[in-house]
Amino acid sequence: MQINRKTIRLDATGQAPGRLATQIAVILTGKNKVEYATDRDMGDGVIVENAAKVKFTGKKLEQKNYYHHSGHPGGLKTTPAKRLMAEHPEEVVRKAVFNMLPKNKLRNDRMKRLDIRI
Helix, strand or coil: CCCCCCEEEEECCCCCHHHHHHHHHHHHHCCCCCCCCCCCCCCCEEEEECHHHCCCCCCHHHHCEEEEECCCCCCEEEEEHHHHHHHCHHHHHHHHHHHHCCCCCCHHHHHHCEEECC
8 A cells, every 4th residue: 555645734732731632643544534544654754933922821940840850760851842942942852752653663763854943
């Protein structure tokens, strides 16, 4: 079966990261297509522009933290959302999309089709 992939451009200006990530996840998984199948990678590519202009609602910019563990005892690293937005705003969108995709073998291939631009 031939997979016809398109590239879809999205503008992140003024959108909440979670709302934007759900749109991207649907496109990357291919759920917007008639021939969608859960076991196949049939999604399109996505280019997200203006990732630095994403808006957090409420007090999330000050209160939200992103966590990463090194695997060693006591190796939990915490990064506040405010610092991550200042240093790497594209990572906020990338982390949101990564966590919204299904946790299976297809997730890394789907993430390769995501291009985020500041």
